[in-house]
Amino acid sequence: MTDSEFIQESGFHKGPLESEEYTQPVLADPLRRQNFHFNLPPELIAQQPLARRSDSRLLTLDGATGALDNRQFRELPELLRPGDLLVFNDTRVIPARLFGRKASGGRFELLVERLLDEQRALAQIRASKSPKPGGQLQFDAGFTAAVLGRHADLFEIRIEGDEAWLPLLERHGRLPLPPYITREPTPEDHERYQTVYARQPGAVAAPTAGLHFDPALLDRLAALGVERTFITLHVGAGTFQPLRVERVADHVMHAERIEINTAACEQIQTARERGGRIIAVGTTVTRALETATDDAGVLQPWKGETRIFIYPGYHFRCVDALITNFHLPESTLLMLVAAFAGPAEILRAYRHAVEQRYRFFSYGDAMFITRRINLSKAA
Secondary structure, three states: HHHHHHHHHOOEOOOOOOOOOOOOOOOOOOEEEEHHOOOOOOOOOOOOOOOOOHHOEEEEEEEOOOOOOEEEHHHHHOOOOOOEEEEHHHHOOOOOEEEEOOOOEEEEEEEEEEEEEOOOOEEEEEEOOOOOOOOEEEEEEEEEEEEEEEEEEEEEEEEOOOOHHHHHHHHHHHHOOOOOOOOOOOOOHHHHHHOOOOOOOEEOOOHHHHHHHHHHHHHHHHHHEEEEEEEEOOHHHHHHHOOOEHHHHHOOOEEEEEEEOOOHHHHHHHHHHHOEEEEEEEEHHHHHHHEEEOOOOOOEEEEEOOOOOOOOOOOOOOOOOEEEEOOOOOOHHHHHHHHOOOOOOOOOOOHHHHOOOOOOOOOOOEEEEOOOOOOOOOO
16 A cells, blocks of 8 residues: 555545645544554564564654664664663563363463452453353462453452462463464573563563663663663553454553653653653553653653553654554554554555565564654544
């Protein structure tokens, strides 16, 4: 699909110039899920991490001109400048997959989606027949849990006895690799499917933009005068769920827990005052920062859930540039980056990435995107 075809089919049309350099698409409702489809050869889906984290490739997309450039991730310092602030997500992936039998004898596989407290969790359960509220789950590791209820596709379950979820998962759980990685996890994955700065356990999927950073690259960035701060968003398995509705605006996002402390807010404000850019390392950071930033552009400390859905038309309040991996077709994360850089531009960049044989998804390559002029409609 050409850029003009995308604009025509998606309801985007060329609007008034807000800059002499760039024509801003204007959103015309409804926006359809299929507008965010692209063809991806299966062999481009990365099944293994590279030997070194920073060996990945980096496709840059300039928000002012739409220009693309092929680079290596280790060249990131050349794209940044002293005073810029990198915002990282320090969540840590927990081994959230467990196996067992229902009281009826049928086998099940359980994936913890979110820890509610020490003994309660929301989870996906795969079984020949779904468990019913009041039922009991007997895990192969020797402990049991009760099914308290069902919330849409998720089950609320509670550990029986004095055990807590997190230590049980750390001892007995298996790493939940994404569904498009078609192999079982290995010991290497337990290191490589974590960022080197992961410290807050609670995610069931990695914030994959951060997987490209190694200590040597972080040291080079610090020496350049690029600063860093951390927020937490515990990524849920819902990040892999496809849209089931045709109209994008009808989609309801899954909830994820975020925490942004006062120190991070102060660092971001200080960076803005000195003219530095706020660079989100990943869509998770983008969603967290945009959740906690008000209409006046002021970021406030935040602890709670977010269901923010960012798609073309969204008015960005906080983030100036974005480091991100390549995302699934028709996914909410692809819609987020399309909102950030322009939908036609993102699909053009993805076509370029396919032609240049970039590696896709969690263990794949990355993009560095500077923001375009804000659209006028907030999601």
